[in-house]
Amino acid sequence: MSKNFFEIQNGYFTASETNKVNNVNFTIKKQGEIVSLLGPSGIGKTTILRTIAGLQKLSAGKIKLRDTILASDEINIEPENRNIALSFQDNSLFPNYKVIDNINFGEKRLNGNNSKIDVKEIIKLLRIEPILEKFPHQISAGEAQRVSLARSLMSKPDLLLLDEPFSNIDQSLKEEIQVSVKKLLKRINLTTIIVTHDSYEAFSMADKCGIILDQELKQFDVPYNVHHEPNSIDVANFLNKGIFIDVQVVDSECAVHRLRHEELGEIRGKLSNSFPSGSKVKLLLQPEDLIHDDQSKLKLEVVDRKFRGTNFIYTLKTKKGEHLPVFVHSHHIHQHEKSEQFGVKSPIYIDHLVCF
Amino acid sequence: MTKYNIWFFGSLIVAAVVAMPIITVFSSFFTETSSYIFILKETFLIDYIFNSITVLFFVVLLTLILGIFSAYFVSFYDFPLSKFFSWALILSFAVPGYIYAFSIIAFFENYGTAFSLLTFFLGENNYNPIIPKIDGLIGAILSISFSLFPYVYVLTRASFYYQSNNYIEVGKNLGLSSRETFFRIILPSARPAIIAGLALVSMECLSDFGTVSFFSVNTLTTGIYNSWLSFDDLNTANQISFILLIFILLLFSIEIYSRKEARYHQPGRGFKPITKIKLTGKKSIIPIFICSLIFLLSFIFPVSQMIYWTIKFPKYIQDIDIIKINLNTLILVGIASAFIVIISLFINYGSRISKSKILDYLTNFSISGYAIPGVILAVAFITFFSNLSDFLSHFFNFKSIKGLFIGSIFGLILAYFIRFFSLSFNGIRSSYEKINNSIDESAYLLGYSKFNTFFKIHVPYLSTNVILIVLLISLEVIKELPMTMILRPFNFETFATQAYIYASQDLLEAAALPSLFLIFWATILILLSSRYILSKKN
Numbered sequence: 076m077s078k079n080f081f082e083i084q085n086g087y088f089t090a091s092e093t094n095k096v097n098n099v100n101f102t103i104k105k106q107g108e109i110v111s112l113l114g115p116s117g118i119g120k121t122t123i124l125r126t127i128a129g130l131q132k133l134s135a136g137k138i139k140l141r142d143t144i145l146a147s148d149e150i151n152i153e154p155e156n157r158n159i160a161l162s163f164q165d166n167s168l169f170p171n172y173k174v175i176d177n178i179n180f181g182e183k184r185l186n187g188n189n190s191k192i193d194v195k196e197i198i199k200l201l202r203i204e205p206i207l208e209k210f211p212h213q214i215s216a217g218e219a220q221r222v223s224l225a226r227s228l229m230s231k232p233d234l235l236l237l238d239e240p241f242s243n244i245d246q247s248l249k250e251e252i253q254v255s256v257k258k259l260l261k262r263i264n265l266t267t268i269i270v271t272h273d274s275y276e277a278f279s280m281a282d283k284c285g286i287i288l289d290q291e292l293k294q295f296d297v298p299y300n301v302h303h304e305p306n307s308i309d310v311a312n313f314l315n316k317g318i319f320i321d322v323q324v325v326d327s328e329c330a331v332h333r334l335r336h337e338e339l340g341e342i343r344g345k346l347s348n349s350f351p352s353g354s355k356v357k358l359l360l361q362p363e364d365l366i367h368d369d370q371s372k373l374k375l376e377v378v379d380r381k382f383r384g385t386n387f388i389y390t391l392k393t394k395k396g397e398h399l400p401v402f403v404h405s406h407h408i409h410q411h412e413k414s415e416q417f418g419v420k421s422p423i424y425i426d427h428l429v430c431f
Numbered sequence: 432m433t434k435y436n437i438w439f440f441g442s443l444i445v446a447a448v449v450a451m452p453i454i455t456v457f458s459s460f461f462t463e464t465s466s467y468i469f470i471l472k473e474t475f476l477i478d479y480i481f482n483s484i485t486v487l488f489f490v491v492l493l494t495l496i497l498g499i500f501s502a503y504f505v506s507f508y509d510f511p512l513s514k515f516f517s518w519a520l521i522l523s524f525a526v527p528g529y530i531y532a533f534s535i536i537a538f539f540e541n542y543g544t545a546f547s548l549l550t551f552f553l554g555e556n557n558y559n560p561i562i563p564k565i566d567g568l569i570g571a572i573l574s575i576s577f578s579l580f581p582y583v584y585v586l587t588r589a590s591f592y593y594q595s596n597n598y599i600e601v602g603k604n605l606g607l608s609s610r611e612t613f614f615r616i617i618l619p620s621a622r623p624a625i626i627a628g629l630a631l632v633s634m635e636c637l638s639d640f641g642t643v644s645f646f647s648v649n650t651l652t653t654g655i656y657n658s659w660l661s662f663d664d665l666n667t668a669n670q671i672s673f674i675l676l677i678f679i680l681l682l683f684s685i686e687i688y689s690r691k692e693a694r695y696h697q698p699g700r701g702f703k704p705i706t707k708i709k710l711t712g713k714k715s716i717i718p719i720f721i722c723s724l725i726f727l728l729s730f731i732f733p734v735s736q737m738i739y740w741t742i743k744f745p746k747y748i749q750d751i752d753i754i755k756i757n758l759n760t761l762i763l764v765g766i767a768s769a770f771i772v773i774i775s776l777f778i779n780y781g782s783r784i785s786k787s788k789i790l791d792y793l794t795n796f797s798i799s800g801y802a803i804p805g806v807i808l809a810v811a812f813i814t815f816f817s818n819l820s821d822f823l824s825h826f827f828n829f830k831s832i833k834g835l836f837i838g839s840i841f842g843l844i845l846a847y848f849i850r851f852f853s854l855s856f857n858g859i860r861s862s863y864e865k866i867n868n869s870i871d872e873s874a875y876l877l878g879y880s881k882f883n884t885f886f887k888i889h890v891p892y893l894s895t896n897v898i899l900i901v902l903l904i905s906l907e908v909i910k911e912l913p914m915t916m917i918l919r920p921f922n923f924e925t926f927a928t929q930a931y932i933y934a935s936q937d938l939l940e941a942a943a944l945p946s947l948f949l950i951f952w953a954t955i956l957i958l959l960s961s962r963y964i965l966s967k968k969n
Contacts, residue, residue: 125872128872128876129875130872130875130876153875154872154875154876155875155876155877155878155879155880157876158878159876160876160877161872161873161876163869163872163873165867165869167867167869167870167872167873168870168873169870169873169874169888169892170865170866170870170892171888171891171892172891180874180877181877223873226873226877227876230876230877230878
């Protein structure tokens with residue numbers, strides 16, 4: 076008998092011919108874990124949530140919650156009997172009820188779990204106090220999203236599904252609410268699946284993160300590994316953190332692996348996949364991998380510079396025409412203009428050598 | 432795949448009931464008629480068509496002018512009494528064309544109200560030769576136009592209202608003058624609404640029976656009525672109906688298309704209401720004059736004529752059992768609106784939760800009933816149930832079921848249902864469309880059953896719109912003449928039938944009191960509806 080809290084086995088999720096995700100397998104081992112599903116818009120993330128909630132039929136496979144089969148070829152439990160809450164991306168508040176009444180709708184749920192959750196605390200945490208007596212049409216999209224989240228939390232579900240829960244919330248408030256919500260979810264031990272297209276949100280909120288691309292769940296792992304050790308070129312490209320450059324494996328046997336690039340020279344670190352010495356591979360080079368050093372003899376031409384608040388992103392050009400991104404702290408006094416030479420610390424050391 | 436459940440069969444039954452008059456009209460070509468149809472084809476049929484088209488053309492022209500001018504002034508200018516006119520100009524909806532017709536005849540006839548006024552102010556003289564005689568085609572055109580122009584007024588005004596100030600500001604920013612802005616930006620974007628209004632006017636105009644028959648203008652509707660009543664030839668009546676239906680269905684399609692177009696012109700986020708131009712002093716004279724003239728002619732004129740007669744001939748107050756007529760009307764209004772609204776809620780809810788395309792086709796077909804003129808519907812209704820009764824008696828030895836449907840309250844309610852179902856269905860649907868599907872889904876996920884979701888979420892949300900629909904159906908039922916005339920139980924009179932019966936007996940003075948009551952109730956319903964719409968907007 077399975078001991079997992081939640082499980083999807085060979086799940087096929089279909090909303091339309093283009094909007095579908097095939098052969099999904101993942102498990103949430105323990106109650107209270109937070110999982111995020113990350114992928115571009117329109118890929119089928121919401122379809123997965125809706126199917127888990129019972130609002131759409133599972134095309135094939137099996138969904139289980141605590142050993143109870145929610146959906147399979149033979150079984151399909153109605154949404155009202157699943158005790159799963161879904162906070163929708165768009166405004167799904169009941170239009171003829173005030174905000175407070177909308178939240179109380181959640182509390183009236185009969186088959187909720189026994190978690191200790193206080194409506195006042197939720198209202199305070201999600202900053203809803205000033206709008207409690209307003210109707211949904213009188214509040215902003217971000218406020219509506221927070222009310223929807225409060226309502227879902229108040230229904231004390233066994234599983235909480237959040238569809239882009241913070242997408243409409245102001246940037247200034249977003250991070251604070253994300254932290255508070257995560258703390259609350261952990262405290263009340265509420266298992267949650269969050270769908271988002273924002274990698275920062277996915278990584279910061281979740282214990283595990285799934286990447287959905289090309290109608291497949293490409294990777295399901297802890298956020299650190301997803302970021303540092305993407306398991307395919309597609310995932311790395313989607314996370315859009317760097318570029319791939321051609322290198323040759325010089326030594327893959329020692330504790331520190333060595334690669335060689337025509338112009339950058341030796342690159343050291345630990346290979347995430349094993350390759351025989353001498354093989355030619357593509358190495359993922361992320362902006363934080365190269366370190367600026369005005370004294371270095373390794374010089375590259377600056378072709379672009381973007382100011383990003385806390386840092387600059389310089390784009391450097393190799394003779395071969397590769398464009399390499401490099402982070403430089405924005406307090407760094409010596410700013411380099413286009414066409415100037417830019418020093419890069421050599422030899423280059425990268426913790427995770429992600430090669431394909 | 433479609434589920435054959437209660438929602439499917441409910442929609443199927445409604446679609447079948449609404450299809451009944453159309454099928455009857457079409458099938459009339461396969462049945463025998465008297466020789467009247469041949470006489471008609473050789474003689475009056477062309478006249479009927481010509482008169483129908485002539486009345487239609489001038490009514491469209493006049494309602495277009497009245498509707499656009501009045502909507503333009505109250506939408507873009509703030510002048511003394513402009514707020515009053517914005518709702519007062521709708522009141523002529525309360526005056527059916529046939530009651531307007533009584534007023535025109537009464538005012539301009541020899542020794543009529545105009546004669547009395549001239550005598551009162553200028554002393555005794557023979558004024559009859561100098562008072563113009565408005566009757567026939569002109570009378571019918573004026574009566575129908577004044578009673579129907581609010582269709583154009585209301586839709587055009589709504590379209591002007593929803594014109595975002597942004598467009599006008601962009602126009603000015605691009606160097607257009609006020610006149611150019613109006614003709615190149617405002618009017619083109621209001622065009623779908625104007626066309627929708629004119630299509631409704633045209634449908635109502637072609638369906639009119641009371642006004643044209645009162646003025647003895649032979650149109651297709653009077654032709655249908657005469658074939659049935661004078662020649663007892665239902666099949667000929669149905670064949671003439673076919674010609675009329677083709678015109679009407681064409682207009683119906685234009686109306687639906689224009690409404691869809693008009694929807695694209697609805698404002699989105701960032702909508703800024705129009706800033707009205709304030710007019711005072713001399714500049715306000717023209718809009719005040721035009722709006723006052725339209726209001727006086729369309730509403731005050733027929734109302735004061737009816738009041739004048741009621742006071743002048745008090746004996747009819749005792750002769751007419753006004754309490755009974757009030758009760759009759761109340762019974763019809765109550766039962767019809769409750770029945771139609773409940774079925775509309777049922778069909779709308781079924782369509783929403785079953786998400787079946789076949790169900791959508793069936794319900795879309797069901798809303799075509801509004802396009803069928805009352806006369807056609809009534810004649811087709813009688814034909815259908817007579818044939819059905821004969822069929823059941825002949826093959827199954829059933830007792831006649833004619834009495835159940837013809838000349839009964841039940842039959843009349845069923846006919847109202849066919850005619851006004853679309854009004855109710857569309858009204859509820861437009862409200863339903865504003866409830867996002869994810870709201871239902873949220874309720875399910877919060878543990879609410881479909882039944883509970885309907886009663887706890889949908890019904891409270893729809894209730895205000897349902898009240899408006901009840902008001903509008905009541906208004907239609909109170910004013911409805913031909914169906915009620917033909918299908919009502921013996922001696923069961925409403926304001927409309929009582930007024931028409933007196934008028935057709937040349938007892939116009941007696942028609943004044945029921946007409947006045949009709950206008951009174953209709954005015955109250957219009958005021959309540961418009962108050963409700965305004966409060967909703969706020």
